[in-house]
Amino acid sequence: MKKTVFDTLSGIKYVYLLLFFALLAGVFQPLVSEQGTLDVIKGMGVLFLGLAGTLLVYKATISSERQGIFLITGFGLIIISLILILRSLANFLANGEINTLFVDDTVLLISSGVSSI
Numbered sequence: 001m002k003k004t005v006f007d008t009l010s011g012i013k014y015v016y017l018l019l020f021f022a023l024l025a026g027v028f029q030p031l032v033s034e035q036g037t038l039d040v041i042k043g044m045g046v047l048f049l050g051l052a053g054t055l056l057v058y059k060a061t062i063s064s065e066r067q068g069i070f071l072i073t074g075f076g077l078i079i080i081s082l083i084l085i086l087r088s089l090a091n092f093l094a095n096g097e098i099n100t101l102f103v104d105d106t107v108l109l110i111s112s113g114v115s116s117i
Contacts, residue, residue, distance in 0.1 A: 020091030021047045046084045 009041060025043035056074030060067045 003071075017051065021051065025054055042088075046088070049077055049084070050081035053081060 021049035025040055025047055027044070030040060053074045053076070056070045056077065057069055058074075060074060063070060064102055
């Protein structure tokens, strides 16, 4: 009985993560703009790639058999995810949708007359 309850709670935690990353990736953005859903799917994939990397790093901390394999693979997935995020950001900035100003190690993002630090 306890095992079934634990498995159910474990499954709920993954559903929560799925919904969190879906919202983080902007799953509702195509509904309010003319942008396609392909960008949202790509964003969710990149976020899940990073999540898989962090889960493997966590698994390395609790495993004694394959600790090295989990660490290398986990950090590799995290680095790939970070590269894809930075590449996507560079493409976004290259299209001129956001202008960047570098002032004393501070990046000011100016978009539609609104600035944030």
